[in-house]
Structure formats: C-alpha cells, structure tokens
Amino acid sequence: GAGVSQTPSNKVTEKGKYVELRCDPISGHTALYWYRQSLGQGPEFLIYFQGTGAADDSGLPNDRFFAVRPEGSVSTLKIQRTERGDSAVYLCASSLIAGGGELFFGEGSRLTVL
Amino acid sequence: DAKTTQPTSMDCAEGRAANLPCNHSTISGNEYVYWYRQIHSQGPQYIIHGLKNNETNEMASLIITEDRKSSTLILPHATLRDTAVYYCIATEYNNNDMRFGAGTRLTVKP
Numbered sequence: 001g002a003g004v005s006q007t008p009s010n011k012v013t014e015k016g017k018y019v020e021l022r023c024d025p026i027s028g029h030t031a032l033y034w035y036r037q038s039l040g041q042g043p044e045f046l047i048y049f050q051g052t053g054a055a056d057d058s059g060l061p062n063d064r065f066f067a068v069r070p071e072g073s074v075s076t077l078k079i080q081r082t083e084r085g086d087s088a089v090y091l092c093a094s095s096l097i098a099g100g101g102e103l104f105f106g107e108g109s110r111l112t113v114l
Numbered sequence: 115d116a117k118t119t120q121p122t123s124m125d126c127a128e129g130r131a132a133n134l135p136c137n138h139s140t141i142s143g144n145e146y147v148y149w150y151r152q153i154h155s156q157g158p159q160y161i162i163h164g165l166k167n168n169e170t171n172e173m174a175s176l177i178i179t180e181d182r183k184s185s186t187l188i189l190p191h192a193t194l195r196d197t198a199v200y201y202c203i204a205t206e207y208n209n210n211d212m213r214f215g216a217g218t219r220l221t222v223k224p
Contacts, residue, residue, distance in 0.1 A: 004157070031210065033210070033211075033212075035214075040216075041216060042199075042201055042214030042215050042216050042217055043158060043214045044214070045211040045212065045213060048210045048211055050210075055210060056210055056211055058211070059211065091157050091158075093157070093158075102160045102163075103150075103158070103160060103212060104160070105156075105157025105158050105159070106157050107155070107156055107157050108157055
C-alpha cells in the first residue's frame with residue numbers, strides 16, 4: 001500500500017490477556033517507530049527500529065511490552081498480561097532513513113482493555 | 115530535545131491566516147524545529163521543519179526568530195480541514211525518538 005498500515009484498527013480485550021498489534025511500513029522505509037497516545041495527550045515514544053534491530057527501546061514502559069521486526073519490514077508490538085492502563089491508541093510510523101524528522105504515521109490501533 | 119511551549123488552543127476564521135506560536139528558548143545550535151499536525155482520529159502528519167532560515171512549502175510557512183528561541187507556523191489561508199492539533203518539536207536532525215508534547219488545538223471556524 002501507499003501508506004503505513006496498522007491492524008487491527010480496534011482491539012478490545014480483557015485484563016490479563018495477550019495482544020499483538022501489527023504495523024506494515026511504507027515499502028523501502030528502513031526506520032520504524034512505535035508510539036502510544038492516550039486521550040488528550042501527544043504521542044509518546046515507545047521504540048525505534050533501524051532495519052531488524054531495536055535501536056532504541058527506552059520508551060517501553062515495562063517488560064510486558066515487546067516489539068519485533070524480524071525481516072526489517074513488518075513489525076509487531078506485543079503486550080503481555082494487559083492492564084486497563086494500557087488502553088490507548090498505538091501508532092506506528094516509518095521513515096526512509098534513520099532520523100531526518102519526516103515520519104509517516106499510520107492511523108493507529110485503538111486498544112481497549114476491560 | 116529542547117522543551118517547547120505552545121498555547122493550548124487557538125481559533126481562526128476560515129480563509130484567514132492561522133499563526134501558531136512555539137517557544138523553544140533552550141534550543142541548541144544543532145536542533146531543528148519540526149511541526150506536525152494531527153487531525154481527529156488520524157495519525158500525525160509532517161508539515162515542515164527548519165533550522166534557522168524561514169521555510170515554505172505547499173502546506174505552510176515556518177518563521178524562526180533570529181535568536182531561534184521561538185517560531186511561528188503560518189497557514190496562509192486556513193480552511194475547515196486545517197482544524198487539528200499542531201505539534202512543535204525541537205530536536206536534532208538525526209534524532210530517532212521524536213518527542214511530542216500536548217500541542218495546540220487549532221479550530222478553524224466558518
């Protein structure tokens with residue numbers, strides 16, 4: 001596709017369950033980012049990939065959160081033992097090169113933990 | 115990233131210029147000023163960035179003061195579709211963790 005694609009667009013789960021959110025970046029973009037956005041706030045950085053490796057995971061809130069990008073393209077954000085406080089919109093972005101400032105965002109995956 | 119300060123909200127009349135201010139008084143010499151916007155229920159969209167010279171593209175103009183402590187994003191002829199939250203970010207060009215604040219909620223009114 002032409003833009004960053006995220007699935008699912010909406011996910012409702014119960015507290016304690018495991019969740020996977022998928023991001024398909026723009027073809028050819030080497031850098032991929034995950035952000036989390038709570039209601040009324042700006043996006044909060046979680047993790048950044050350059051190729052297959054997580055170059056900066058300093059924003060991951062705790063060890064329940066993990067992300068992979070095994071082939072340097074599609075990425076999956078994994079959340080274990082979900083908590084109600086994990087409810088947010090999870091945004092993925094990609095860029096042609098690392099840094100450079102112009103990130104292309106997907107429309108996000110809205111996660112609701114009941 | 116240098117801290118940025120933006121007004122919480124602003125209104126603008128349709129067809130008029132929208133001037134969105136941003137204060138970044140602690141910006142360092144190698145930090146750029148970036149602007150993104152986020153329309154309701156969508157992901158953020160890149161608008162423009164600059165270092166010290168004024169910049170213009172098809173979406174907006176960016177005016178950076180000579181001391182680089184503040185900047186203004188100008189939408190020359192605002193339309194209803196420009197209603198969005200606008201984020202100003204000061205960060206190094208090769209920084210990989212763009213940090214968003216709360217932004218300015220711009221409402222364009224008919």
